[in-house]
Amino acid sequence: MPSRSPEAQPSNQTEVFAVHGADPEVLAYAMAKYSRSALSMKESLKEISSQRAEQFLNTFYFQYGHRSIADLAHVAFAIERLSLLAAIVLVDEQRWDGQERSTRYQNFRKSGWYMPDFAADAAAGQLYRDTVTGLFAAYEQVAAGAFESLRQQTPRPEEMKQDAFDRTMKARAFDVARYLLPLATNTSLGQIVNARTLEMQISRLLSSPFDEVRMLGERLREAAAGPAWNVHASDYSALADEVAKLDPALGERARELLTREVKTAPTLVKYAKENEYRSATRRELAQAADGLMKGIPIQAAPLVDLVEAGQSLEVELATTLLYGACHYSYRQLRERVAALDSVRRDEIISLGTRYRGRHDELLREFSVGQVLRFDILMDIGGFRDMHRHRRCVQVMQDFTTEHGWDVPEGLEQAGLKATFDTAMKQAHAASQRLAASAVPQSAQYVLPLATRNRTLFSMDFAEALYISELRSAPQGHFSYRRVAWEMYQAVRKQHPVLAQYFRVTDINEPVDLLKR
Incomplete structure (x- = not known):
């Protein structure tokens, strides 16, 4: 019986390894090469440069429409000090992973809030400002009152320390008080999305009727196309300085490698625009x-x-x-x-x-x-x-x-119902007036979470x-x-x-x- 050639022999040599350190677009190109090349991942990453990745993506992603390639590039973003309204719009993606500040467990009293441009209607601007500050005052009052009420009504177990008990009661109080937070309230969130979702997200944000949301889309596109923040930048720079003291030439090479700018998705988002x-x-x-x-x-x-x-x-x-x-x-x-x-x-x-x-x-x-x-x-x-x-x-x-x-x-047990009702009536009345102002989109920002x-x-x-x-x-x-x-x-x-x-x-x- 003739022996089989080496190529036909079974090869039970499965290898699995995690990949770290490759730029998102370079990694996407390397993964896409599995369908077009017999090279291993390690071999592909060694030969691919950012420039080659950009050329590949320009051809296959934009010209040929192979959009699944962008699913392979994942990017992490921190998005801070945006309104709750903008955050709801931002995360409204079916393919989205992230976490946001919790209104159940954090005090939002000092978070700040978004202020639309009321240059054309000063009276509406003052109404907006008064409404938001009034809601925050009510929020603080209800949070404090609910906390005291819960402390009095809830027996503390002997095995539970006082500080742990107070933290729990504060969280339960925020469950109540958060109903008064206006949609203008600032929050922060982190997201990890693939580049295709990111492109669609940016396009959707740029198509919003809200100025803040459109600005958010622009800043998200700039963040993806510009240099990313490197958590180890100062340590790498210090290390390059130390190496340079011993060997200036080697130190310069270390600096170029360790402190180079990384742009996470400059090619994949460059055409994102209003839809x-x-x-x-x-x-x-x-x-x-x-x-x-x-x-x-x-x-x-x-x-x-x-x-x-x-x-x-x-x-x-x-x-x-x-x-x-x-x-x-x-x-x-x-x-x-x-x-x-x-x-x-x-x-x-x-x-x-x-x-x-x-x-x-x-x-x-x-x-x-x-x-x-x-x-x-x-x-x-x-x-x-x-x-x-x-x-x-x-x-x-x-x-x-x-x-x-x-x-x-x-609310009834804590004697806070009147405070809550007054704040809600004033906020909804203000929203209806703002809807008829020169900045009608501002009406939604003053609506409380209730x-x-x-x-x-x-x-x-x-x-x-x-x-x-x-x-x-x-x-x-x-x-x-x-x-x-x-x-x-x-x-x-x-x-x-x-x-x-x-x-x-x-x-x-x-x-x-x-x-x-």
Whole structure:
């Protein structure tokens, strides 16, 4: 029997190693070469320079449209002192990883806040400033009052130290006080995203009607294209100085290597710009929604509404497209859309693609067909926690005073209800006045986190079960615990056989505040 050639012999030599130190775009090129070269990763990285990576990306990413290459370049960013409103817009990506300052565990009293440019309307600027400072004063008062109330009402276990007990009670007090934080409040966050998501994120930010958000998009693009901050820069520079004392030539080589500038994604984001498809489509969908629902009052809606299936995919798509452009519930919109003839319904759907360019991804609203659609009307603070669930498709509506606000637990017992109500009424009244000012976008910034807002969450059964189980847990915030419980109850009502698979926590059971 003839022996096989060496190439045909089995080779059980799997090797796995982590890669460190390569620039993101260089690493993306090296990984992409697996599809075009037999070289190993180590061999590829040794021969690739930043210049060669740029040439490759210019050809295959931009000219040929191989956008998956950008999935291989991951970049870390710190984004600090942006408003809560801008942070919500920033993180609204389905492929996103990051962490933000928690309004549940940190005091935001000294965070500062975003101030729009009111040069054309000084009176509106003063109203904005007074409203935000008034909300922060109420926030501080409620946080202090809730803390004292909780300390008095909650026995401290003998084995628990006083400082640990106080930290826990302060966190529970922030659970209440955060309802008064305006969307103008500054926060900070870190994100790690791939370059394709980053490019899409920048383009989306540049298409925003908010000045702050557009500026954020510009700064994000500049940060990706410019030199990155090196955590070891001072240590490397000092080391190069020490080497230079011993050998000037070697020290210069060390300095060039150790302190060189690294630009994380200069090629992959250089063409990111405002997305005309998104901007123009949003405007036309808003006009279509206004025309369809003109004069019709917004109907009252529950906290969670699991909208039953039964309509065609065309009705679902047209309804979802209009949903993000108005403040009506999904159910109320769907009734109107279902009553339209097919020609009028198709006109609405066509608005979603009229301005779509060659490389534009379809709007998120086209991701329809999920079995479970939850129309959720909840406070903005609680929504920010629900917003983290990215396996589902979320379609947000703009922030508005239309739906009123939620009242946190514990205010009555602490004697703080009047303070809270006064602050909320003044903030919503100011928002309505600012909406008619020369800077109408400022109206959303003065809305406190207690303000109710509507979002459509579409998902499969596994995600509904996961959210219900996770968010109903006792350590969760009472706001989203109610939402998770109502999601479970809605599924149980429509699909009773499936209820047995949920491992939810009954939110009506007493909760030990020291274990939350």
